[in-house]
Amino acid sequence: MTPPPLLPAPAAPGTPVQSACHGLGLPFPLVVLDPMPLWANAAEEQMPPERTGDGVLAVRWCGVGLGLDEQAQAALHAAAARAPHPPASADDLAQFHATLGDDLRMVALPASAIHGPWAHPYLHRSAGSR
Numbered sequence: 521m522t523p524p525p526l527l528p529a530p531a532a533p534g535t536p537v538q539s540a541c542h543g544l545g546l547p548f549p550l551v552v553l554d555p556m557p558l559w560a561n562a563a564e565e566q567m568p569p570e571r572t573g574d575g576v577l578a579v580r581w582c583g584v585g586l587g588l589d590e591q592a593q594a595a596l597h598a599a600a601a602r603a604p605h606p607p608a609s610a611d612d613l614a615q616f617h618a619t620l621g622d623d624l625r626m627v628a629l630p631a632s633a634i635h636g637p638w639a640h641p642y643l644h645r646s647a648g649s650r
Contacts, residue, residue, distance in 0.1 A: 536600040537593060537638040540580070540629060549587040549638045550580040550627075551596050554606040559628035568617040568626050570610075575628035579603070583623030587638075592623070599624055 536551045560573025569577055579599045581587035587596075599620065604612040617626050 537596050538578075539635045539638045540578070540633045541635065542629070542633055546586060547635070548580055548582075549592060549596055550578045550634070551600040551603075552634065553577045553579060553600075553603045553626075554608070555631070556606065557631060561628045568610075568613045569628040573628055574630070576631050576634070577606075577626070577628055578634075579620065579624050579626050581623065582625045593638075595621075595624055 537549050538552060539547045540550050541547045554577040557574045557576060558571050559569045559575045559577040560571075561569050561575075569575070579596065581592045581596060583592060583595075585592065587593075602616070602619070604616055608616075613626070620626065
């Protein structure tokens with residue numbers, strides 16, 4: 521008998537959910553809101569990123585777990601669907617930021633931190649890799 525998989529299947533091609541990682545930390549799921557390298561995190565964590573840097577604007581999962589469950593994926597998809605389209609005004613971003621709740625956070629991060637479609641790279645391996 522084959523045990524059930526520990527993780528959901530990788531995201532389908534074209535899904536907005538991406539995988540990212542800072543340094544040596546675990547990968548986390550996110551959706552990119554603005555791929556233009558214009559963003560920096562605000563000095564206060566409760567504030568949305570500002571258009572003063574060289575990072576991309578994204579919403580990341582920061583809730584319980586690694587973001588592998590359906591709740592995390594649904595929350596990220598919903599955030600992507602209601603996000604203001606770039607170029608968004610500071611007021612539009614502040615209003616959107618206020619709707620994110622505790623499990624999602626708007627961040628600016630370097631484009632090099634984003635690795636492609638969400639598939640948890642350390643646990644989903646092709647049959648030929650070891």
